[in-house]
Amino acid sequence: MRRYGPAALLLLTGGAVLRITLSGELYLRYVQAGLRPYLIVSGAALVLLGLVTAFVSGGGPEQDGHGHGPRVAWLLTLPAVALLLFPPPALGSYSADREAAQRAAQGVGAFPALPAGDPVELTVGEFSSRAIFDSGRSLKGRTVRLTGFVTHGDDGAWYVTRLAVACCAADATTGKAEVRGADALPADTWVTVTGTWRPKGALGSDEAWPPVLDAGTVTQVKQPADPYEKA
Structure with a gap:
């Protein structure tokens, strides 16, 4: 499954952007209302790129590395998963x-x-x-x-x-x-x-x-x- 790491990261990031943009007014915690169309286009582009990357990766040979690089790379998905599941609140008194x-x-x-x-x-x-x-x-x-x-x-x-x-x-x-x-x-x-x-x-x-x-x-x-x- 290591070969799908970049695709998964793109899909999760794009999905997170689309979620906060399309689910009501959640995106207003981060940007002005006028930027919504750009967020939708960016999120959709990331999802599409992730699907293309997954398709291309599926046809290539499996990497046989024993290092920790690929495992560590999966940690990059954690911020995207957190944003997808637990979007942070708007800025406040802090x-x-x-x-x-x-x-x-x-x-x-x-x-x-x-x-x-x-x-x-x-x-x-x-x-x-x-x-x-x-x-x-x-x-x-x-x-x-x-x-x-x-x-x-x-x-x-x-x-x-x-x-x-x-x-x-x-x-x-x-x-x-x-x-x-x-x-x-x-x-x-x-x-x-x-x-x-x-x-x-x-x-x-x-x-x-x-x-x-x-x-x-x-x-x-x-x-x-x-x-x-x-x-």
Whole structure:
């Protein structure tokens, strides 16, 4: 069966890619929605290549090696099997807590007006950008609603946090807002927080990060199908 090792690796890898891409929205844990067609094509190509490799290998002579190389090569199938059977969860508090605060490379300036009506639904990234850089103070006096997962600070503070991706999970950056006036839930719990912005620090300064949200309500929610915001 050693001759079929490369074919098995291709088939398992292709099958894993197709599984996470075709089984609902599981692929959104790793890449943006726009990349789905490319994943489907790549997975199908790997499966087809695996079948061709198996067919070609079946017609060749059996290798008679006594070394450990072929046996060790089979270990390469383990990551593909793991992905096929046990796809990992979306990035969460572990990733967020280990990334330095990254803020948009933009200067202080006026932002477009917020939509009428309260509460206004914002991404965590939008709230952070307006809180830190908006010279027009568009958040002042407005009630906002943010959805994200819980992370904890070393000083007892807790945050509603969201990871933003430009392409895939590998380039994720962290946005967060400190929540005050409500008890913290366990890390990685998804919540929707409704509240008002509390100004702190000078615009564009390190002291303004992370922005603060005085909570009116905190509601536990399910993780959304797409757990990431767009960077």
